[in-house]
Amino acid sequence: xxxxxxxxxxxxxxxxxxxxxxxxxxxxxxxxxxxxxxxxxxxxxxxxxxxxxxxxxxxxxxxxxxxxxxxxxxxxxxxxxxxxxxxxxxxxxxxxxxxxxxxxxxxxxxxxxxxxxxxxxxxxxxxxxxxxxxxxxxxxxxxxxxxxxxxxxxxxxxxxxxxxxxxxxxxxxxxxxxxxxxxxxxxxxxxxxxxxxxxxxxxxxxxxxxxxxxxxxxxxxxxxxxxxxxxxxxxxxxxxxxxxxxxxxxxxxxxxxxxxxxxxxxxxxxxxxxxxxxxxxxxxxxxxxxxxxxxxxxxxxxxxxxxxxxxxxxxxxxxxxxxxxxxxxxxxxxxxxxxxxxxxxxxxxxxxxxxxxxxxxxxxxxxxxxxxxxxxxxxxx
Numbered sequence: 001x002x003x004x005x006x007x008x009x010x011x012x013x014x015x016x017x018x019x020x021x022x023x024x025x026x027x028x029x030x031x032x033x034x035x036x037x038x039x040x041x042x043x044x045x046x047x048x049x050x051x052x053x054x055x056x057x058x059x060x061x062x063x064x065x066x067x068x069x070x071x072x073x074x075x076x077x078x079x080x081x082x083x084x085x086x087x088x089x090x091x092x093x094x095x096x097x098x099x100x101x102x103x104x105x106x107x108x109x110x111x112x113x114x115x116x117x118x119x120x121x122x123x124x125x126x127x128x129x130x131x132x133x134x135x136x137x138x139x140x141x142x143x144x145x146x147x148x149x150x151x152x153x154x155x156x157x158x159x160x161x162x163x164x165x166x167x168x169x170x171x172x173x174x175x176x177x178x179x180x181x182x183x184x185x186x187x188x189x190x191x192x193x194x195x196x197x198x199x200x201x202x203x204x205x206x207x208x209x210x211x212x213x214x215x216x217x218x219x220x221x222x223x224x225x226x227x228x229x230x231x232x233x234x235x236x237x238x239x240x241x242x243x244x245x246x247x248x249x250x251x252x253x254x255x256x257x258x259x260x261x262x263x264x265x266x267x268x269x270x271x272x273x274x275x276x277x278x279x280x281x282x283x284x285x286x287x288x289x290x291x292x293x294x295x296x297x298x299x300x301x302x303x304x305x306x307x308x309x310x311x312x313x314x315x316x317x318x319x320x321x322x323x324x325x326x327x328x329x330x331x332x333x334x335x336x337x338x339x340x341x342x343x344x345x346x347x348x349x350x351x352x353x354x355x356x357x358x359x360x361x362x363x364x365x366x367x368x369x370x371x372x373x374x375x376x377x378x379x380x381x
Contacts, residue, residue, distance in 0.1 A: 030303060047110045050079040050088040053095065061121040068117060083176055086346055090114045098170045105175040106345040108183050115173075122169040177345050178261050189260050190340035191312050194333055196250055197273050198280040199305055201243045206284030206297050209235060213288070228375040232368060236281055243277035263347035269340060271350065275360045276336045282367035283332075289374050313337040335359045 049070045051059055063070040071088065073079040082088040083102065089110045091102040101118065103111045178186055185192075212218045221231060251270055254260045262269060287304065291297040311317070311328035314337075320328075328334045339356035342348040350357070 047090070047113050048088045049114065050082055050091045052076055052079050052091065052093040054092055054099075055094060055125075057125060058094070058121055061124060062117060065117045065121075067113070084346065086342075092118065097168075098172065100172045100174065102174040102176060104346075105177045105179075105182050106341075107187050111175075111182075118171065122171070126169065177263060182261075186260070187345075188314055189254065189258075190344045191309075191314050191333070191337040193250060193254060193269075193273060194276050194336040194340060195309050195312065197243075197247050197277050198283075198308060198333060198336075200246060201239075201277045201280040202284040202287075202305065203297075204242065204246075204284070205235070205239045205281045206288040206291070206300075207294055208239065209285050210288040210291055210294060210297055214293070229372045231375065232285065232371045235285060236278070236368070239281055240278055243281055244274050247273045247277045260344070262344050264343035265350065268343050268350040268353075272336060272339050272343070272353075272357070272360075275357065275364070276332065279332050279360055279363045279367065282364055282371060285371050286367055286374065289371075307331065308333040313341065332360060332363045 047068050049062060049068060050073050051062075051070055052073050052075060054072075059070050059072065062068055071082075073082070073091075076091070076093060079088070079091045079093075080102075083091055083104055086104070089104045089107070093100045093102075099118070099122070101114070103114065105111050173180070175182070209218070212221075218231075248270065251266075251273060255262065255266065283304070287300050288297060291300070307327075308331050311324070311331045312333035317325050317328055317334075335356040339353040339360075342353055343350065
């Protein structure tokens with residue numbers, strides 16, 4: 001009976017708390033629907049290959065491979081520019097029977113696809129060359145044998161021998177980013193860094209302000225002559241310092257412990273992540289005003305944090321439906337991921353990421369204004 005009494009009390013509390021009930025039952029459904037949309041589409045990414053002085057037969061064979069697009073360049077300078085500006089994924093330059101291959105290597109799956117396709121094409125071309133050479137040799141031997149006596153014909157080669165001057169194609173691999181051990185984790189590092197910064201700062205700031213509100217500290221503060229904007233800026237300033245320290249720790253661990261290769265400026269990466277932390281801080285403060293308990297604050301994770309990760313570029317956005325790409329445009333992590341990928345993987349400077357940085361600043365300003373206005377719920381002045 002005592003157990004039943006406890007269960008009955010908890011059920012009544014849950015039924016009275018409609019918001020918690022909706023979050024518990026509806027949160028997983030929303031996340032599952034998003035995952036179904038994202039992983040049901042064709043996620044195959046096209047691979048772009050730039051060729052310089054490559055045999056036309058090899059180019060045609062590569063272009064015949066599904067998902068591979070081949071473009072011909074006049075020289076290595078223009079091909080390298082295309083690689084640096086993310087207009088191609090691989091450069092193949094041929095000299096005699098040697099192939100120098102430079103991979104962008106920002107996506108290990110693309111690097112592996114090119115290696116496999118090129119190897120298969122070169123083997124196929126070698127087989128064709130051998131077959132053609134053997135056919136010509138057999139025809140020549142047949143003509144010669146017809147003009148020789150029978151005894152001499154028996155001493156001729158059969159025509160099935162490989163020509164001695166046929167050399168196997170040599171492939172020399174080079175990597176623009178990382179090395180041959182670079183894997184999928186290296187590709188998603190720019191997104192993962194921003195995600196963890198956003199997640200932990202969001203939780204810390206939201207739970208901290210919620211605790212002060214539920215304990216009555218915020219009410220006592222609002223009873224003083226202090227202005228609403230002073231309260232918001234005060235919270236953002238104090239927790240902002242903590243967010244900056246946390247951001248620096250995450251980045252330093254990624255660089256020194258995980259050995260993440262950053263092609264661009266480390267300071268640019270730090271700046272973007274600090275900006276992401278401030279956006280997360282403002283986001284956490286905002287959502288804490290809608291939560292009635294720490295439990296409800298945690299329940300915002302599947303509704304707010306998970307979509308941020310899914311639409312941040314972790315899954316190539318160009319493979320998603322138009323409505324999903326439009327939905328990604330309202331996600332701060334999408335712009336943070338784009339900016340960091342350009343700097344970490346391609347070595348772009350922070351000046352080239354003006355659009356992404358401007359959007360993050362816009363998020364910060366708008367959320368801060370909403371936070372100031374949101375305190376009207378507790379005090380009108």
